[in-house]
Amino acid sequence: MEIKKIEKTFDGLRLLVAIAISILFMLIVITAVSGSPMASLGTFLFGPFQSVSRIGNIIELAIPLTFTGLAICIMFEANQINCAVEGSFFMGAVIATAVSVFLPLPFGIHQLVIFLASGVIGGLICLVPAILKVKFQANELVSSLMLNYIVLYSGLFIVNRFLVDSQAGYFASYSISRSSKLPPIVPHTRIHFGIVIAVLCVIFIYLVMYRTRLGYAIRMAGKNENFARYTGISVLTVIFASQAIGGFIGGMAGSIEILGMYRRFQYTASPQYGFDGIIIATLADYKPQMIPVAALFLAYIRIGSDILSRTTDVPVEIVSVVQAIAVLFVASKLFLNKYKQWAIVRAAKTKEA
Amino acid sequence: GTKADSTAAGSSAPSAADTPAAGDKTEEKGLKVALLINGVLGDQSYYDSAAAGMEAIKESYGCETKIVEMGSDATKYEPTITEYSESGDWDIIILCTNTLKEILQEIAQDYPDQKYILFGARADYENFNMSNVYTVDYLANEGAYLAGVVAAGLTTSKAEGMNEEKVIGFVGGQDVTVINDFLIGFIEGAKSVDSDIKVITSYVGDYVNTGKGKELALTQIQQGADVIFQCAGGAGTGVFEAASEKGVLAIGCDADQYEVLKSMDDPLADVIATSVMKRVGVSIERAVGMAIDGTLPYGSFELVGVKENVTGIAVNDNYKTIVPDEIVASEEQAEKAIVDGTIKVSTALGMTTEEVSEIRNSVKP
Amino acid sequence: MEAVIRGVFSAAFLYSALRVTTPILFAALGGAVAKKAGVTNIGLEGTMLASALAGVVGSAYTQSLLIGALCGIATGLLISGLLAYFAIKLKAEIFLTGLMMNMIASGATVFIMYMLTKDKGTTTKLKSLVFPQVPLPLIKDIPFVGEVVSNHNILTYLAFLSVALVWFFINRTKLGIRIRAVGENPKAAESVGINIIKTQVTALLICGFLASLGGMYLSMGYVSWFSRDMTAGRGFTAVAAQYLGRANAGGTLMASLVFGTADALANVLQSLRVPAEFVQMIPYAATLLGLVFYSVNAKRIRRLKKLAK
Amino acid sequence: MDNTNILEMRNITKVYPTGLVANNHVDFSLRKGEIHALAGENGAGKTTLMKVLFGLEKPDEGEIILSGASVSIHNPIDAIHKGIGMVHQHFMLIPSLTVAENIVLGDEPGKYGVLDNRMASEMARTIGQKYNMNVDPEDVVADLPVGIRQKVEILKALHKGADILILDEPTAVLTPQETKELFAELKGLRDKGHTIVFISHKLNEVKELCDRITILRDGKDVGVYDVKDVSEQKISSLMVGRNLEVNTQKDPVEPGRIVLDVRNLNKENESGRQVLHDINFQIRAGEIVGIAAVEGNGQKELSEITAGLEGFSEGDITVSGTSIKNKTIKEIRGMGVSHVPEDRVAVGLVGDASVSDNLITYVYDKKEYSSHGLLDRKKIAGYARDLREKFLVKSKDGTEAVRMLSGGNMQKVVVAREFSTNPQLIILNQPTRGIDVGATEFVRQKVLELRSRGSAVLLVSADLNELFELSDRLMVMFDGRITADIKDVGQVTENELGEYMLGLKKQEGM
Numbered sequence A: 001m002e003i004k005k006i007e008k009t010f011d012g013l014r015l016l017v018a019i020a021i022s023i024l025f026m027l028i029v030i031t032a033v034s035g036s037p038m039a040s041l042g043t044f045l046f047g048p049f050q051s052v053s054r055i056g057n058i059i060e061l062a063i064p065l066t067f068t069g070l071a072i073c074i075m076f077e078a079n080q081i082n083c084a085v086e087g088s089f090f091m092g093a094v095i096a097t098a099v100s101v102f103l104p105l106p107f108g109i110h111q112l113v114i115f116l117a118s119g120v121i122g123g124l125i126c127l128v129p130a131i132l133k134v135k136f137q138a139n140e141l142v143s144s145l146m147l148n149y150i151v152l153y154s155g156l157f158i159v160n161r162f163l164v165d166s167q168a169g170y171f172a173s174y175s176i177s178r179s180s181k182l183p184p185i186v187p188h189t190r191i192h193f194g195i196v197i198a199v200l201c202v203i204f205i206y207l208v209m210y211r212t213r214l215g216y217a218i219r220m221a222g223k224n225e226n227f228a229r230y231t232g233i234s235v236l237t238v239i240f241a242s243q244a245i246g247g248f249i250g251g252m253a254g255s256i257e258i259l260g261m262y263r264r265f266q267y268t269a270s271p272q273y274g275f276d277g278i279i280i281a282t283l284a285d286y287k288p289q290m291i292p293v294a295a296l297f298l299a300y301i302r303i304g305s306d307i308l309s310r311t312t313d314v315p316v317e318i319v320s321v322v323q324a325i326a327v328l329f330v331a332s333k334l335f336l337n338k339y340k341q342w343a344i345v346r347a348a349k350t351k352e353a
Numbered sequence B: 001g002t003k004a005d006s007t008a009a010g011s012s013a014p015s016a017a018d019t020p021a022a023g024d025k026t027e028e029k030g031l032k033v034a035l036l037i038n039g040v041l042g043d044q045s046y047y048d049s050a051a052a053g054m055e056a057i058k059e060s061y062g063c064e065t066k067i068v069e070m071g072s073d074a075t076k077y078e079p080t081i082t083e084y085s086e087s088g089d090w091d092i093i094i095l096c097t098n099t100l101k102e103i104l105q106e107i108a109q110d111y112p113d114q115k116y117i118l119f120g121a122r123a124d125y126e127n128f129n130m131s132n133v134y135t136v137d138y139l140a141n142e143g144a145y146l147a148g149v150v151a152a153g154l155t156t157s158k159a160e161g162m163n164e165e166k167v168i169g170f171v172g173g174q175d176v177t178v179i180n181d182f183l184i185g186f187i188e189g190a191k192s193v194d195s196d197i198k199v200i201t202s203y204v205g206d207y208v209n210t211g212k213g214k215e216l217a218l219t220q221i222q223q224g225a226d227v228i229f230q231c232a233g234g235a236g237t238g239v240f241e242a243a244s245e246k247g248v249l250a251i252g253c254d255a256d257q258y259e260v261l262k263s264m265d266d267p268l269a270d271v272i273a274t275s276v277m278k279r280v281g282v283s284i285e286r287a288v289g290m291a292i293d294g295t296l297p298y299g300s301f302e303l304v305g306v307k308e309n310v311t312g313i314a315v316n317d318n319y320k321t322i323v324p325d326e327i328v329a330s331e332e333q334a335e336k337a338i339v340d341g342t343i344k345v346s347t348a349l350g351m352t353t354e355e356v357s358e359i360r361n362s363v364k365p
Numbered sequence C: 001m002e003a004v005i006r007g008v009f010s011a012a013f014l015y016s017a018l019r020v021t022t023p024i025l026f027a028a029l030g031g032a033v034a035k036k037a038g039v040t041n042i043g044l045e046g047t048m049l050a051s052a053l054a055g056v057v058g059s060a061y062t063q064s065l066l067i068g069a070l071c072g073i074a075t076g077l078l079i080s081g082l083l084a085y086f087a088i089k090l091k092a093e094i095f096l097t098g099l100m101m102n103m104i105a106s107g108a109t110v111f112i113m114y115m116l117t118k119d120k121g122t123t124t125k126l127k128s129l130v131f132p133q134v135p136l137p138l139i140k141d142i143p144f145v146g147e148v149v150s151n152h153n154i155l156t157y158l159a160f161l162s163v164a165l166v167w168f169f170i171n172r173t174k175l176g177i178r179i180r181a182v183g184e185n186p187k188a189a190e191s192v193g194i195n196i197i198k199t200q201v202t203a204l205l206i207c208g209f210l211a212s213l214g215g216m217y218l219s220m221g222y223v224s225w226f227s228r229d230m231t232a233g234r235g236f237t238a239v240a241a242q243y244l245g246r247a248n249a250g251g252t253l254m255a256s257l258v259f260g261t262a263d264a265l266a267n268v269l270q271s272l273r274v275p276a277e278f279v280q281m282i283p284y285a286a287t288l289l290g291l292v293f294y295s296v297n298a299k300r301i302r303r304l305k306k307l308a309k
Numbered sequence D: 001m002d003n004t005n006i007l008e009m010r011n012i013t014k015v016y017p018t019g020l021v022a023n024n025h026v027d028f029s030l031r032k033g034e035i036h037a038l039a040g041e042n043g044a045g046k047t048t049l050m051k052v053l054f055g056l057e058k059p060d061e062g063e064i065i066l067s068g069a070s071v072s073i074h075n076p077i078d079a080i081h082k083g084i085g086m087v088h089q090h091f092m093l094i095p096s097l098t099v100a101e102n103i104v105l106g107d108e109p110g111k112y113g114v115l116d117n118r119m120a121s122e123m124a125r126t127i128g129q130k131y132n133m134n135v136d137p138e139d140v141v142a143d144l145p146v147g148i149r150q151k152v153e154i155l156k157a158l159h160k161g162a163d164i165l166i167l168d169e170p171t172a173v174l175t176p177q178e179t180k181e182l183f184a185e186l187k188g189l190r191d192k193g194h195t196i197v198f199i200s201h202k203l204n205e206v207k208e209l210c211d212r213i214t215i216l217r218d219g220k221d222v223g224v225y226d227v228k229d230v231s232e233q234k235i236s237s238l239m240v241g242r243n244l245e246v247n248t249q250k251d252p253v254e255p256g257r258i259v260l261d262v263r264n265l266n267k268e269n270e271s272g273r274q275v276l277h278d279i280n281f282q283i284r285a286g287e288i289v290g291i292a293a294v295e296g297n298g299q300k301e302l303s304e305i306t307a308g309l310e311g312f313s314e315g316d317i318t319v320s321g322t323s324i325k326n327k328t329i330k331e332i333r334g335m336g337v338s339h340v341p342e343d344r345v346a347v348g349l350v351g352d353a354s355v356s357d358n359l360i361t362y363v364y365d366k367k368e369y370s371s372h373g374l375l376d377r378k379k380i381a382g383y384a385r386d387l388r389e390k391f392l393v394k395s396k397d398g399t400e401a402v403r404m405l406s407g408g409n410m411q412k413v414v415v416a417r418e419f420s421t422n423p424q425l426i427i428l429n430q431p432t433r434g435i436d437v438g439a440t441e442f443v444r445q446k447v448l449e450l451r452s453r454g455s456a457v458l459l460v461s462a463d464l465n466e467l468f469e470l471s472d473r474l475m476v477m478f479d480g481r482i483t484a485d486i487k488d489v490g491q492v493t494e495n496e497l498g499e500y501m502l503g504l505k506k507q508e509g510m
């Protein structure tokens, strides 16, 4: 137990040091660019908490990140490096718009139908690389990267052809119908009902992964496919089910984002939440229960740097560098390893003695 | 050559800023103006032009200015605009495009004391109480029409670099309404010169892929195009490169791109026969000037185009050297016709996707 | 339609296919070298992007093409080195590290460009240099062939030459054998005294070098400036090409050519009456089909082999 | 042999990141020109100690003294420079390279960074001739049988100038004949002045080959002995710290009904080679049928086909009268078939999953282990705990990853899982490979327990002792055919069996 504690401590420490390094980097950049570095740093760090609506912004942004993080979590746990969640999210948003605009339904039912439709389409998209892998041994990472472009252009085609509101004056669909919106649930923010679904999804994925047969099969087959074959766990089921579930969540996430945060569909490029999901899942160490925490963290530094760039001269682009640095150090398994080894040796020795 | 002037002097619009009066306005310090854009700077056209307008406001009226790039994530727009409105620090908040219009329509009612200028859109004054918002939009199609006249004139002429075929090209960023508004005007203008003219249309797919922009232009040139109009933001620079490589001509967009490139000593400038201008910056400067004078009609909408000298084509040294006199003459004639209303240029605003693609396909080679 | 057919069967089309292939080929070859050492480098996109800017900045400020090129290469090495540091030395997930490199490059290039030029779009303000186009003596006079093959950018020739160099390097040099050993069985390589980390880092640096040439081709050959995110997914395509080519020099060349041709074709097809979105899909769809076709073919070859026995 | 130490490892302590103290103040020394055995139970720390010596692991304490001088060995290059070579238990070869390339790897001949292939082949040939181990330098390693690969491994170390040669369980994958050949070669090396460290769990081999022995127990060294002074009995009791009953007690069991029935089985592999020819045999309930064969003669295919892992071209296999043809592995397992695979790490276990997760594979989908549609964690944990206790798996609480266990304990996890399903038929493939005496004895005991309970057992093993000890009937396979079916195991000598295995002899009517 001693050792486990040391590992936990060091994982925590690594997280803190990683964050400290990225903040230090931010400080250096700010100093180089801005006249009043300390004030700017304060804006970056504390700005996001300065008003209810800004805190709201963090949570609003964390919602889609949580979904795609969960999707990636279950897909990668099955050892399928499938990046098609990106496509699922985009197409989910497109389908959500289509159903919202063209299929009038009562409030409540409308949302359910949309979740289902975009979830299904998202699931189907993520199944494509899985099928290509099973049938043609095509590497799912490569095929999903290519697939994302195909999905993006197909989605744009659908919007352009069927959904675009030529009165809008910009590239946007008809307005999302009132009956399908996800209402805000916290006053003075735009935090919408999607957060409830996100929490439910976290619980759902946690239960699937650790309390169901499918989850057991996914975890075992994901770590050793030979083992699964040999013990009679169906690898096909694992691949298809994990990709379908992940894709479903990804697709549904697209619809929730559109219904909760947008008036009209207006993406002209993919918003990259699928790739963000990979960051989230890594930060959370593929633990479903940690996904929302990672999502909130990422959302926090993004909102912080947004505020920073709005109020100072620091260009917003720098945030991607800061994010990447934080993620890199957190993901570096051997970072601070020397000290960890030292602590472990010491602990082991005291136990011996 | 009044069109080449950078001052805005709309003949009908109430004019306060038509003479740049840098010196005597600086005393009136204190007006704080913020520009919130739903993108990032560096497109060398729309947003940059607006930014130049802000710079001019600072210079001319001594305003304190700020530009906020809200990026492409649409979920950030509403909180940012709200935050700026709430702070009360800014006398005027300037917003742009239809994307922000819908958000502003809701926010503006909540902050009746805050003044807004919205350009590049037409606000819905009937359904929303927006007495604190002034809106101005541009007739880009009119400028593009003139470019079409010039392009068609060139391709059928014996000017340098022009081939036998009556083919011109259009490279757009994306197949979307704002871009297609240029396209429709361009095609109409070209056809007014010669109804058999062919226009090859390609879209880059985004506004950044310069390589693709160049590749598409090269392909068009290979198919016989000798004047190519680019509306592809940053990717459009690739079109100039292709034109320069193959010895044909190009037409720029939004700003006078010849002058922009020339000022950087860029040899590419020479292939730019003219540019379709949308003098966004000028219209901002003009509006703020009117606001200072207290003459800005908040609560109303203005549509400005060739007539107001906000859109149009760039008549610069290069244009004068490259374009033969008879084409210059026919362009001037078309311009007059637009100003006096004898020519009504179609617009892509309100057209369905099919209608646009029908027009586009009808002139494909 | 006619125009399209004329377009596809012309020397200009083949010429443009080679031109479009160039940056992808460089990056894919780099990816192949890394892959041989057991590292899938998904950071090619970022490496290319960063080098594209560095080359422009370097050549603009020194007015020396050589120094510009060296700056670009150094930046490619730097990004690869960073990737190696985190992925190889600190054992961060390689796939994630690659994505992060892309993220860093995408943000940092705009940031630096803005610092230098106050412009976030392109560097046209900087007077940077370009690599020259070179007509091939003798060959240039052969009809058709000359039009296709001659008068390319010097980097295009270098890219195709690199195919042979990479082949020789991987199969015939000591370092190449070591790289293969490390990629195939790192523990075994380590047990004979090969430093796995050093070897993988070297492979990644070579990868960075090649990718940097691909990046500079974009900003200093293809066009003459840097613009934000100008790689536009070519790095990912290179990963696909490298995979399709099984990380072998020849295979990677073939795959890159397929993609380059599909891309050139898409440009020509834009003048057809097909929705632009579908045309834009072509290169990616072609790659996806390539993946499928490849496996079908591999299966057939296996069957034939079986019959032969 | 003189009595001066050429190598001393003093006070070596190695703590793994898991907190496990693998070497605890270990002293180890070598004399020039000796073959020195290193023995100990699974997880005693043998491999770790040698990895420290070869620079693959960094010790947390202690020093290494080579030829009288204190040295530090940071990595294998240092070790190689100092004349230390290591042959790992698992092959360390690059399959796609040739023998010559493998041998020179790390120290390749050639100018300007270009590999000189001719020179490499020449060097490989020369070194092979010098030590009388003939291999074709141009062969690609992927195509070679294990025996030859073992030689390549040794040549590789010798080529690098190893004076001290560490061999970590080199015989685990060899046939008796190959082992004999290896021993002759090792003795030859000793005579040429090389010093050899020999790790093995087979004490008879230690007795036959080695001069001295160092015994590790639980990470500590329990002493150095001259091999001629200690009996096998004594060695194993030193290893485990208690006395061991080495000879398995086998109760007579009356075989029952036919459980496994294999008829006219033929199999063609991927590349079209016929690997099994007309295999026919039965196994009855309560019967252990052993298969003896040199590696690559179809025994692996036979066991994998029977377990359902691979299909077959012709014939039929029935278990208790039901054919397994076109059945999924899950269905086959449902028919009461269990299987202990040859490779526990790659196939038999999920290294990154917990010990408990590795134990519950066959019960997690049973009704009684779920409630309300979710897995009942308490019940499952209880099941896993019972198994750990029953099969003496050394693990704290079952939550640590299986890869942290030693080889023997890993094998116990596999055995625990496979034996606890009440199998009608169990297929055992190398059930005790590379595990220590104690664990081996334990596993064999469990096999006999199954037999008493009426399971049919198909046993494939490279360990002839094991086959003799456990089998009620022995079959020999050669070139995909059954060449001998020995009903009375007591009647056949090891030598005779070897002749069948090598295809020198064939039983009448086979």
Ligand SMILES: Nc1ncnc2c1ncn2[C@@H]1O[C@H](COP(=O)(O)OP(=O)(O)OP(=O)(O)O)[C@@H](O)[C@H]1O
Pocket (backbone or CB within 6 Å): D016, D017, D018, D020, D021, D022, D040, D041, D042, D043, D044, D045, D046, D047, D048, D049, D403, D404, D405, D406, D407, D408, D434, D435, D436
């Ligand atoms: N990399 C590692 N990380 C953590 N623990 C390890 C590692 N390598 C070995 N161990 C543990 O250290 C102990 C000693 O292992 P070692 O391999 O030295 O034993 P061994 O004597 O070689 O056993 P065997 O006979 O099974 O090969 C074992 O309990 C093993 O689980």
Ligand SMILES: Nc1ncnc2c1ncn2[C@@H]1O[C@H](COP(=O)(O)OP(=O)(O)OP(=O)(O)O)[C@@H](O)[C@H]1O
Pocket (backbone or CB within 6 Å): D047, D048, D089, D168, D402, D403, D404, D405, D406, D407, D408, D410, D434, D435
């Ligand atoms: N990375 C690791 N983390 C934790 N434990 C490990 C690790 N690598 C190896 N081990 C443990 O250390 C033991 C020794 O590892 P090694 O690679 O020497 O295999 P081995 O013991 O020789 O193999 P065998 O299990 O066949 O005896 C393994 O049996 C395993 O239990």
Ligand SMILES: [Mg+2]
Pocket (backbone or CB within 6 Å): D046, D047, D048, D168
């Ligand atoms: Mg060992």
Ligand SMILES: [Mg+2]
Pocket (backbone or CB within 6 Å): D047, D089, D169, D407, D434
């Ligand atoms: Mg072992």
